[in-house]
Amino acid sequence: MRDRAPQAMLENWRIREANAGDIAVLLAIEEASFSADRLSRRSFRHLLTQGNSVTLIGEVQGCACGYLTLLFRADVSLARVYSIATAPAWLGKGIASALLHAAEELALARQCVAIRLEIRKDNLPSRQLFSQHGYTVFGEHDSYYQDGMDALRLEKSLTARLRPPLARATYYPQTLGFTCGASCLMMAMKAFDPSLVLDRTLELQLWREATTIFMTAGHGGCGPHGLALAAHRRGYRAEIWVNGSGVLFRESVRSQEKRDVITLVHEDFVRKVRERGIVVHHKVAGPAELSRCYAGGGIALVLISTYRLTRERAPHWVVVTGSDERYFFIDDPDSSNGRPADERINVPILKKDFERMARYGRNATKAVVVIYPPVQ
Known part of the structure; x- marks a missing residue:
């Protein structure tokens, strides 16, 4: 995977795919980042060994500073950001943006046409992050999280550059459900x-x-x-x-x-x-x-x-x-x-x-x- 340095242009920065030996590191980031709805050791083990997924770890000088887990489905050309977290000491340094960009490249390489995810409705920093990267809200899940908070459903098309330069049809939206x-x-x-x-x-x-x-x-x-x-x-x-x-x-x-x-x-x-x-x-x-x-x-x-x-x-x-x-x-x-x-x-x-x-x-x-x- 091509490395992409975060905004701060940190030295010795890289993004790599996680493996089962990284579970302790991932748990440490998870526990430091969230007070509820945490992924467990068992969940990480399943994702890394059996799930149709890839987990990316961002490292600076060998120190893990964030991760992102991307899920794939065999029957749909969509990827899903299952979880993303930045260690508290590295917040604001562009780690999440770099992980998100790498995930988009990976999804596109796997012939996915879009990425979807859910985020807490009250998580304003995350909403701002994904909005800046072109993600738009297309739905909600009521009472999605353990504390009853709703989730926003976000999506981003990954294939805008593949669209034909000219479309012969002039778009007209149907005004009724049956037309x-x-x-x-x-x-x-x-x-x-x-x-x-x-x-x-x-x-x-x-x-x-x-x-x-x-x-x-x-x-x-x-x-x-x-x-x-x-x-x-x-x-x-x-x-x-x-x-x-x-x-x-x-x-x-x-x-x-x-x-x-x-x-x-x-x-x-x-x-x-x-x-x-x-x-x-x-x-x-x-x-x-x-x-x-x-x-x-x-x-x-x-x-x-x-x-x-x-x-x-x-x-x-x-x-x-x-x-x-x-x-x-x-x-x-x-x-x-x-x-x-x-x-x-x-x-x-x-x-x-x-x-x-x-x-x-x-x-x-x-x-x-x-x-x-x-x-x-």
Whole structure:
């Protein structure tokens, strides 16, 4: 790991990975830094020998002055700062900043797209530290600590420099919880027609044309055939990729009456798609197909499960704005979770993670609609 000197430019400074022989040193820093919620010897041993984690130690002239533990998950390209502490004698000398920078480099090297953590709501020095390093609050945990104090949830994207220099889609956030598909279609159309006015009237009009009528609760969501038809009516070329010929969203409702309505709407959409000559590929649009569509001038709207983004299982449309050898970049129209706009635009997601996200329901339904410029 590349050494990074703290602000004071101390001599003989280094950061190294801890091992089981460092438990006593880590415990000493822990006990000197915290009066409660301390990590135990057993916890440190597990983290250093069995956990999917790395603990970094900052040393000055061989003296340990701080540590940071970073957790990884096999199924998500996110890292988590599990614990960070600076020995009291070294506070204010830039030790925590140096450890945090080293942790970010390590996470990025392991193909993580972001780092998350929790801190005490009343810990103003820590809040200031992470704010200075670009971490933003995206949620809270009530009564998270032993004394009942709440925790703030923080996150920082690590891949801003990987974002494409140009995004063809103009961002438009959905204004209602059920109009993600319509909002994505608006972004794609705007990319090809700069004069197009994006407003709530168009958003609702497109939703009405593309909706499946019923969902698990509330208003219906948009299906791929409906979105393709809405684009076709406005002169845009479209093609559909679906894995199979089943009725999308049908199993999301329990009522047989609602299932019958969804089936009728789907069959009507399929008939109209066939009549208008819209191409339907009854197979998965994988990374190679999405990259080819993008290179061919198309913009892909992809149905995903929100579980990997929000831990809630719901169907959701996003726009693929670009790709490189490792990442897809997406615009997420959902602004309801409090994330700032720059964390919803050109969001980098590893291709292997995107493949797992781009499916919905027990049948692993996959649906993509590719929009192309209007025929001249």
